[in-house]
Amino acid sequence: MDPRISRVTLGVEDMKRSRAFYETLGWKASPQSNDDVTFFQAGGSIFGLYGRAGLADDANVEDTPSGFRGVALSYNARDRADVDAVLAEAVAAGAALVKEAEDAFWGGYSGYFADPDGHLWEVAHNPYWVIGEDGSMVLDPDA
Amino acid sequence: MDPRISRVTLGVEDMKRSRAFYETLGWKASPQSNDDVTFFQAGGSIFGLYGRAGLADDANVEDTPSGFRGVALSYNARDRADVDAVLAEAVAAGAALVKEAEDAFWGGYSGYFADPDGHLWEVAHNPYWVIGEDGSMVLDPDA
Numbered sequence: 577m578d579p580r581i582s583r584v585t586l587g588v589e590d591m592k593r594s595r596a597f598y599e600t601l602g603w604k605a606s607p608q609s610n611d612d613v614t615f616f617q618a619g620g621s622i623f624g625l626y627g628r629a630g631l632a633d634d635a636n637v638e639d640t641p642s643g644f645r646g647v648a649l650s651y652n653a654r655d656r657a658d659v660d661a662v663l664a665e666a667v668a669a670g671a672a673l674v675k676e677a678e679d680a681f682w683g684g685y686s687g688y689f690a691d692p693d694g695h696l697w698e699v700a701h702n703p704y705w706v707i708g709e710d711g712s713m714v715l716d717p718d719a
Numbered sequence: 720m721d722p723r724i725s726r727v728t729l730g731v732e733d734m735k736r737s738r739a740f741y742e743t744l745g746w747k748a749s750p751q752s753n754d755d756v757t758f759f760q761a762g763g764s765i766f767g768l769y770g771r772a773g774l775a776d777d778a779n780v781e782d783t784p785s786g787f788r789g790v791a792l793s794y795n796a797r798d799r800a801d802v803d804a805v806l807a808e809a810v811a812a813g814a815a816l817v818k819e820a821e822d823a824f825w826g827g828y829s830g831y832f833a834d835p836d837g838h839l840w841e842v843a844h845n846p847y848w849v850i851g852e853d854g855s856m857v858l859d860p861d862a
Contacts, residue, residue: 577744577794577805580762580854584724585841587789601720606858619723620762620855628789635791635831635839636818643783646730646771646836647790651720662720675779688778693789696778698728711723712763715749 581621584649586695587628593670594625597692600669619711628693642694650698652707656685662699663687671697724764727792730771731836736813737768740835743812762854771836785837793841795850799828805842806830814840 588594595605595614603623606615614625632639653659659677666689667673674696677687686700705713731737738748738757746766749758757768775782796802802820809832810816817839820830829843848856 577746577808578854579746579759579766580794581727581764581766581792582795582843582850582854582856583793583841584727585791585793587787587791603720603722608858615858616722617858619764620851620853620857621724621764622793622856622858623722623724628787631789631791632787634829635841637787637839640786642786642789644730644771644775644780644785645788645790646774646785647788647838648728648730648774648778649724650726650728650765651723652725665720686777695790696780698726698778700725707725708763710763711721711725713725713765714763715751715758715760715765 583622583624584618585624585626585631586691586693587631588625588693589628590692591625591627593692597669597671598623598625601665645694645696648688648696648698650700652705652713653699653701654707656701659685659687659699659701663689666691666697666699726765726767727761728767728769728774729834729836729838730774731768732771733835734768734770736835740812740814741766741768744808788837788839791831791839791841793843795848795856796842796844797850799844802828802830802842802844806832809834809840809842 603616616623629639671689674688674690680686684702746759759766772782814832817831817833823829827845
């Protein structure tokens with residue numbers, strides 16, 4: 577199994593609402609999207625929205641209520657001001673501000689928002705990590 | 720907010736167990752990893768493991784038990800045989816087989832495993848999507 581994540585799929589209760597949320601953030605839905613699924617190109621991966629019940633069914637698991645999901649997606653911003661700007665942009669688009677950005681013990685600056693279905697996004701600036709021009713992150717450039 | 724996912728972080732109960740699971744699949748932990756966090760380079764994104772309680776704390780949310788998380792990561796394989804091989808490899812490494820691979824209504828072939836903490840991975844072959852040599856997926860090459 578090669579080290580890659582081809583797609584991240586979030587289950588959503590209301591496709592129109594969730595699609596509109598990410599589109600308001602400036603993400604462009606692929607023409608391959610339809611009423612049942614929305615795809616966004618996210619770097620070299622695909623970000624997908626799919627009905628929550630349908631995702632449970634597809635995975636052959638029960639659609640029980642979510643507690644803490646134990647999952648966070650992160651958006652690394654290029655500087656601290658951009659962290660604040662992205663959090664504000666998300667809140668303006670309808671996100672819940674889960675944690676205001678603050679200095680993190682690891683030397684960065686980070687906050688969290690939750691999308692309309694409660695999926696967690698960390699927005700962080702990590703001064704030790706470099707974001708490529710194409711948005712990619714490379715941990716150990718010499719490895 | 721640019722369309723990118725810098726990092727996907729999964730909360731885990733037992734870092735050694737989870738790190739060993741992904742290493743058994745052939746993923747190479749970054750030297751930046753330590754007892755509290757494990758990072759893997761996954762294409763242009765980072766895949767991270769972090770203590771579940773610590774992740775909840777970092778996000779300022781309660782660490783309640785997970786029901787259906789409403790999240791699935793996908794690994795797109797290059798052909799159908801590779802889907803079966805990756806599912807078998809994951810099970811051999813300690814994953815639970817959640818759904819045997821089967822023909823999907825959308826024309827592909829897909830199954831699911833759950834990692835040691837129950838995080839869902841779909842393993843799929845999609846004959847309509849192309850995987851680049853670097854493992855990236857591009858939805859609409861002409862867009």
